[in-house]
Amino acid sequence: MEGKTEESNEAAPHDTENPPTPLATLMKEELHRLSTLFSSCCIYRVPKRLRHVKEKAYTPQVVSIGPLHHGKKALKSMEEHKKRYLQDFLRHTNISMEDLVRKIRDQEARVRRCYAETIEFTVDEFVRIILVDATFVIEILLKNKFHEFQDANDRLFNKPYMLQDVWPDMRLLENQLPLFILEDLFKLYKIQVSSNNSIITLSHDWFKTLMDIEGTDALCVYGLISPCST
Structure with missing residues (x-):
C-alpha cells in the first residue's frame, strides 16, 4: 500500500506541470492551419467517383502540364521534348x-492560387514547372498553326502518332495551366505573330486539327469525357 501511495504522489506533480491542452485551444489551432480558399481557384482534381470508373481517362499518359502530375515516372520521357520547346521559345x-x-x-x-489543392513544390520548383510547361504549350500551338515554326528534327510534328498521344493529355482537367500566364507569355510573340491569333484561337485550331485526324466529336473533347457513343 505504501508503494502505491508513493507512486500516486509522484505522478501528481507531473500532471500539474503538464496539463492537457484544452479542447477549444486545440480546435482553434486546427482552424488556424486551414489553407486559404481563393475565388481564383479554377483547376481541380477529378472526383474519385469518376476516376474509379476509368482511371486512364482522367490521368495523363504521355505528358504532364502543370504541377498536379509533374514528376511521375511514366511522364518523364517528355521532359526533354518540353525543354527543347523552351529553347525554341527563347x-x-x-x-x-x-x-x-x-x-x-x-x-x-x-x-x-489557381489550383484547388495545396501545391507542395518550393517557389523555384514551381516556377520551373510553370515556365517549362507554359512555353511548351505555346510552342506546340504555334508549330501547329505556323509550319515555319517547326524544326526538321522535331520529334512531335515529324511523327504524327506522337501528336495523337500528346493532345488527349492536353485536354485533361488535371493537366492545365491558368490562361492568364499563357496569354502573358504569348504577348512576347506580338512582333512575329498576327494580331488575329490568340491562345484561344490557336487552341481551337490545335484541337480541331487533331479531332479531324482522330475523328473525335467536339463534345467528347470539350466535355472531358470518353469517346461518344453513336
Whole structure:
C-alpha cells in the first residue's frame, strides 16, 4: 500500500506541470492551419467517383502540364521534348532566361492560387514547372498553326502518332495551366505573330486539327469525357 501511495504522489506533480491542452485551444489551432480558399481557384482534381470508373481517362499518359502530375515516372520521357520547346521559345522571342524566370516568379503566388489543392513544390520548383510547361504549350500551338515554326528534327510534328498521344493529355482537367500566364507569355510573340491569333484561337485550331485526324466529336473533347457513343 505504501508503494502505491508513493507512486500516486509522484505522478501528481507531473500532471500539474503538464496539463492537457484544452479542447477549444486545440480546435482553434486546427482552424488556424486551414489553407486559404481563393475565388481564383479554377483547376481541380477529378472526383474519385469518376476516376474509379476509368482511371486512364482522367490521368495523363504521355505528358504532364502543370504541377498536379509533374514528376511521375511514366511522364518523364517528355521532359526533354518540353525543354527543347523552351529553347525554341527563347529563340523565337529573344527573351533571356533570366527575364523569363523573373516574369513567372512575379506571378508565382497568383498562379499557385489557381489550383484547388495545396501545391507542395518550393517557389523555384514551381516556377520551373510553370515556365517549362507554359512555353511548351505555346510552342506546340504555334508549330501547329505556323509550319515555319517547326524544326526538321522535331520529334512531335515529324511523327504524327506522337501528336495523337500528346493532345488527349492536353485536354485533361488535371493537366492545365491558368490562361492568364499563357496569354502573358504569348504577348512576347506580338512582333512575329498576327494580331488575329490568340491562345484561344490557336487552341481551337490545335484541337480541331487533331479531332479531324482522330475523328473525335467536339463534345467528347470539350466535355472531358470518353469517346461518344453513336
